[in-house]
Amino acid sequence: MKMTPTLPDRIHWYLNPAARNKESQKPDTSYFSSNVTRCVKKFHQALPGFKPTPLARLDKLANHSGIKSIRIKDESDRCGLNAFKVLGASYALGVYLSQRLKLDPATITFGLLKSDEFRNQINELTCITATDGNHGRAVAWAARELGCHAIVYMPKGTASARLESIRELGADTAIIDGNYDDAVKQAAEHAAQNQWLLLQDTVGPG
Numbered sequence: 001m002k003m004t005p006t007l008p009d010r011i012h013w014y015l016n017p018a019a020r021n022k023e024s025q026k027p028d029t030s031y032f033s034s035n036v037t038r039c040v041k042k043f044h045q046a047l048p049g050f051k052p053t054p055l056a057r058l059d060k061l062a063n064h065s066g067i068k069s070i071r072i073k074d075e076s077d078r079c080g081l082n083a084f085k086v087l088g089a090s091y092a093l094g095v096y097l098s099q100r101l102k103l104d105p106a107t108i109t110f111g112l113l114k115s116d117e118f119r120n121q122i123n124e125l126t127c128i129t130a131t132d133g134n135h136g137r138a139v140a141w142a143a144r145e146l147g148c149h150a151i152v153y154m155p156k157g158t159a160s161a162r163l164e165s166i167r168e169l170g171a172d173t174a175i176i177d178g179n180y181d182d183a184v185k186q187a188a189e190h191a192a193q194n195q196w197l198l199l200q201d202t203v204g205p206g
Contacts (some may be wrong), residue, residue: 002041039106043091048145049079081137083096089138089199093146096197097122122147127197128190130154130183133162135201140171151196153183 007050030036044050054073062070075084090110098108101118113122125148129139136152143150150171154163158175176183184202191198 035106038089039108040091043094043109044087047086047090047102048110053078054103065101079141081134081136081141083138085134085138085201086141088201089135090142090145092199093127093139093148093197094143096127096199097146097148100125100180100197119147125149125197126151126194127199128153128187129199129201130180130187131166132158132180136166136173137169139199140166140169144170148197151190153186153187155180155183 018037053073053075056074058070058072062068073084076082078084079086094108094110094113095105097103097113097118098105099177103112103122112118126145127139127148128151129136130153131137131139132155136154140150140152150169152166152171152173154166154173154175156175156177156179163173163175176186184200187200188198190196
C-alpha cells in the first residue's frame with residue numbers, strides 16, 4: 001500500500017528586519033557575476049582529473065516522498081579528497097598567485113600557473129591556513145599541485161590521523177594549544193608577520 005506523505009500544516013518563517021532597511025548596505029554581488037562564473041569554471045576545468053560532478057539518483061526516496069525526482073551531487077571522488085572544498089581552495093590560491101605574479105585573474109588557468117615561466121616564483125611562496133579537516137587538505141593539495149609551500153594549523157584535540165592526512169599532501173602541519181578560533185587567529189598573525197598568503201575559509205575583514 002502506497003502511503004501519501006504527510007505535509008506540515010504550518011510553515012515557520014522569519015522576516016529579517018534589515019532586509020527592507022533603506023539604510024542597510026547592499027551586498028556586493030560582483031563575486032557572483034556571469035563573468036566571474038565563467039572564469040571559475042575555466043580554471044576548474046583545468047584541474048588534474050577534472051570531471052563534472054556526477055548526480056546520484058534517489059528514486060526510492062523520491063517515490064516515498066511523492067515527488068518526481070531527487071538527485072544529489074556526489075563529490076566523493078573530487079581530486080581524491082572525498083570533498084568539494086578543493087574547488088574553492090584551488091581557485092582562491094590561483095587568484096592569490098595571479099595577483100602576486102601580476103597576472104589578470106580572469107585569464108589564469110592551472111596550466112598557466114604551472115608553466116616553467118612562473119615555477120621559480122611560485123616555489124618561493126608559502127600559504128597558510130587553519131582547519132578542522134577538509135579545508136586544510138584542500139589547501140595542501142592545491143599548494144602541492146601549483147608548486148608552493150603550505151602550512152596548516154589545527155586546533156587542540158585534532159585526531160592524529162587527520163593531521164597525517166594533510167601532512168601526506170606535503171604541507172607542514174601543527175596542532176596548536178587552543179581551539180579552532182585560536183588557530184585561525186594564529187594563522188592570520190603568522191601570515192602578516194612573514195608575508196605569507198592567508199587562505200582561510202572564514203568570514204573576516206578583506
